[in-house]
Amino acid sequence: MVSIEDYKISPAKKVVDDLKIQVIYLPLESKLGYQYEPTVSVGDYVCIGQVIGKNITSDIPLLSTVSGTVVGFSEKYISNGNLVDCIVIENDFKEKFLNKVGKKKDITKYNKKEFIYMLAHNGITGMGGSDFPTYIKYNNDKKINCLIVNGTECEIYASADSSIMYNKPQEILEAIDAILEIMDIDCAYIAIKETNVKVINKISKYINSYPNIKLYFMLDAYPCGYERILVSSILGLSYDKIPIEVGAIVNNVSTIYAIYEMLKYQKPLIERTVTISGEGIKHPANYRVKIGTNLSEIILKTEKYNKLKNPVLIAGGAMMGKSIPSDELIVTKDLNCILVLENKEEKINPCIKCGKCSEVCPRGLIPSMIISNRNISKDLHIDKCVGCGLCSYVCPAKIEIRDIIKKIKEEEHD
Amino acid sequence: MTNFSTPNKTYVKSNNSVSKMQNSYFYSLIAFIIFLVIYNLIIKEPVNVIHIVISLIISIMTAIITTYILNIKEKKKIKNITSLISISTIIVLVGYNTNYLVIILATIFSLIVKKIxxxxxxxxxxxxxxLIIIYNYFFKDIDTxxxxxxxxxxxGSYEALIKSNGTITSYLFGSYYLSPIVSMIMFFYLFHKKAIKYNLVFSYVLTFSTIMLIIGLVKGMNIYYLFFQLTTGNILFLSVYGLTDSTSTPTINISQNxxxxxxxxxxxxxxxxxxxxxxxxxxxxxxxFINKLIEKITIKxxxxxxxxxxxxxxLLGIALVMTIILCIVI
Incomplete structure (x- = not known):
């Protein structure tokens, strides 16, 4: 892990949640490539939580995040940089829910089956960037011993999770406690960076009421939020493919908050907190917006961009994010951070074999060797690369190692 | 709608760079030269100082001219002057009491090998x-x-090994050889600057020291034998500046060890x-040879x-056998 200076917004800063966005775009393709068949047509009236798209391979439906009228289909960018078809809904701001049951007093009163069904049908997916369906994590026969709540947010600009933990500590703890009860899990750890003092103090106020939930302080280094590092740091265990192999489940803080709203209000995943920051943004802040919000509309409603020589728009963080050609970018469930940064051109030198890339690689790869020995990249375990970008970050020759490895990987798969 | 450029890259980079790493080596070598000059002014004769400065100027000029000539065909410009100065400085530091012609030849020879x-x-x-060592061996009549x-x-006894050639201080600050203490300081400077493959130095010096310590103890020579071995033959200086060149050494930690x-x-x-x-x-x-061999087995x-x-x-077996043989033979 490497300590990198971060540029986070203080979690105490007010979250902007009063943007009234007129038009919502709901992509018919997810980040992971799940394709949805639209079940509505132009002119249909839809309510919040209504299924507007179905996928054959996944139980996760595409849900409307506003009430209003379907006005058409349009192509927009999503977080992986793909231009995808979206269902366009004009918001009537009536906030009509399809099934509004009301507030549930005790959110632990669900059984496993109900919980897993709800996760799937309320469209809960990994909100830390993975977009992986959460119900799949819980839907297995293996005993879950530990729930790890990832609140580390190691991407250097991202602060959406911190703002949720700071503003909703009781809700987060209540949701974790409910999950422990429902899924019969022994304990939970909330992983937070040791330097995130404001959030630690806030959660510490309430955590004593929950004996099975503990705080775990992670080193302030990148990529401390990487699932494998979390599991090995907290439990001292390593696994082959997924954490459940060692009896652990890892959920992001935002996902836990979405689960809280689902259990408490039967509310599907319709909104999320997203960090909009970087030197190109006049007033960096965390925004609570509907899933399907177009970035260009947020910018129009707030302030315009700062003038930069060669600005680059990044969906995701500065380390792992993807550059997007225009701000017609849709806030999806997985999108936790949007950045506008200056694209600094740096002279690339030949590799000097310093070995720094292999020293920092969280998967123990030898990136410089993979690049110079493409024909044996499989023997060098190229498939293990998670694209954290640490190799590119530390490279003194300024070689874009992560992207070269990504290309080699793609060539191999082709 | 606003459009943006779409470079595929990591958008944040560390402030470390190849030139910074090279500069760190360069500064440490300059510090070495300054130390040598001051040390010679204080301890020895000022004549040596003039000799060092002239040797350095001659070597740098030779390096620039040689590189220019070697690159004439490819019409390449000389890009990295600091690297050339570093090469010259290392040669001058080790051969600072050698004559100018040998310094010139050593510089030319080094750059030809670099080109090849x-x-x-x-x-x-x-x-x-x-080249300098060969010259000194054949043409200089000094008992090192x-x-x-x-x-x-x-x-040898403590008197024969240490006292006959100076004091412990003179060994540490460099009498015939370059100062081991300054070499160590420069190692820590380069380590701090993240410019050096420190594993190479650690494993090299540790192995060398361990075996020499065992030999010294077995032969009843106490710890001064290790001290003598570590402070002679420019072992620390060369392990910092000759051993750690990143391009010609193994990439990963285990290979480096x-x-x-x-x-x-x-x-x-x-x-x-x-x-x-x-x-x-x-x-x-x-x-x-060995670098190539180790890089071949690095994946394994x-x-x-x-x-x-x-x-x-x-390796442990070889080291043991070698130590036993040396203990018997000496």
Whole structure:
């Protein structure tokens, strides 16, 4: 892990949640490539939580995040940089829910089956960037011993999770406690960076009421939020493919908050907190917006961009994010951070074999060797690369190692 | 709608760079030269200072002209002056009491080798240093501390080894050889600047020290034998500046450790045959052959624990056998 200076917004800063966005775009393709068949047509009236798209391979439906009228289909960018078809809904701001049951007093009163069904049908997916369906994590026969709540947010600009933990500590703890009860899990750890003092103090106020939930302080280094590092740091265990192999489940803080709203209000995943920051943004802040919000509309409603020589728009963080050609970018469930940064051109030198890339690689790869020995990249375990970008970050020759490895990987798969 | 450029890259970079790493080496060598000048002014004769400065100027000029001539065909411009100065400085530091012609020849030879081998940087200076050592051996009639040790059959009392050549302080600050203490300070400076493959130095010096300590203790020579061995033959200086060139050494930690151990074993073996050239010979063998060999087995070393353990065991066995033989033979 490497300590990198971060540029986070203080979690105490007010979250902007009063943007009234007129038009919502709901992509018919997810980040992971799940394709949805639209079940509505132009002119249909839809309510919040209504299924507007179905996928054959996944139980996760595409849900409307506003009430209003379907006005058409349009192509927009999503977080992986793909231009995808979206269902366009004009918001009537009536906030009509399809099934509004009301507030549930005790959110632990669900059984496993109900919980897993709800996760799937309320469209809960990994909100830390993975977009992986959460119900799949819980839907297995293996005993879950530990729930790890990832609140580390190691991407250097991202602060959406911190703002949720700071503003909703009781809700987060209540949701974790409910999950422990429902899924019969022994304990939970909330992983937070040791330097995130404001959030630690806030959660510490309430955590004593929950004996099975503990705080775990992670080193302030990148990529401390990487699932494998979390599991090995907290439990001292390593696994082959997924954490459940060692009896652990890892959920992001935002996902836990979405689960809280689902259990408490039967509310599907319709909104999320997203960090909009970087030197190109006049007033960096965390925004609570509907899933399907177009970035260009947020910018129009707030302030315009700062003038930069060669600005680059990044969906995701500065380390792992993807550059997007225009701000017609849709806030999806997985999108936790949007950045506008200056694209600094740096002279690339030949590799000097310093070995720094292999020293920092969280998967123990030898990136410089993979690049110079493409024909044996499989023997060098190229498939293990998670694209954290640490190799590119530390490279003194300024070689874009992560992207070269990504290309080699793609060539191999082709 | 606003449009943006779409470069595929990591958008945040560390402030470390190749030129910064090279500059760190350059500054440390300049510090070495300054130390040598001051030390000579205080301790020895001021005549030496003039000789060092002139040698340095001559070597740098030679390096620039040689590089220009070597690149004439390819019409390449000289881009990295600091690297050339570093090469010249290493040569001058090791051969600061040699004559100018040898310095010129050593500089030219180093740069020709650099041109031929291609993937080496400042460590090409070891070839020039070899030339200086050969010249000194054949044409200079000086009894160096290592030569004295050889004449004594590699065993000597504290008086014979240390006192006859100076004091402990003079060994630490450099009497015949470059100062081990300044070499260590520069190592920590380069380590702090993240410019050095520190594993190489650790494993090399640790292996060398351990075996020398055992030999010293078995032969009843106490710890001063290790002190003598570590402070003579420019072992610390060369392990920092000759051994750690990133382009010509293994990439990953385990390979670097093995490389360091092998080179230390060669150095020890050579110490009892060609004492003055022992380090340089091991560095050259390492650069030309062992590096390539280790890079070939790096994948196995990294991903096959059993294989790595076997290699480590074999090395440990060789080190043990070598120590026993040396203890018997000396």
């Amino acid at each position: 081998i291609k993937n080496i940087n400042i460590s090409c200076s070891i070839y020039g240093i070899l 501390p290592l030569q004295i040790l050889k004449n004594m059959g590699y065993i 093995i490389y360091g151990v092998i080179l230390a074993l060669i150095s020890i073996a050579m110490r009892f045959v060609f004492p003055e050239a022992s380090v340089i010979i091991s560095l050259i063998i390492g650069q030309l 070393l990294k991903y096959n624990r059993k294989y790595a353990a076997k290699v480590k065991l074999i």
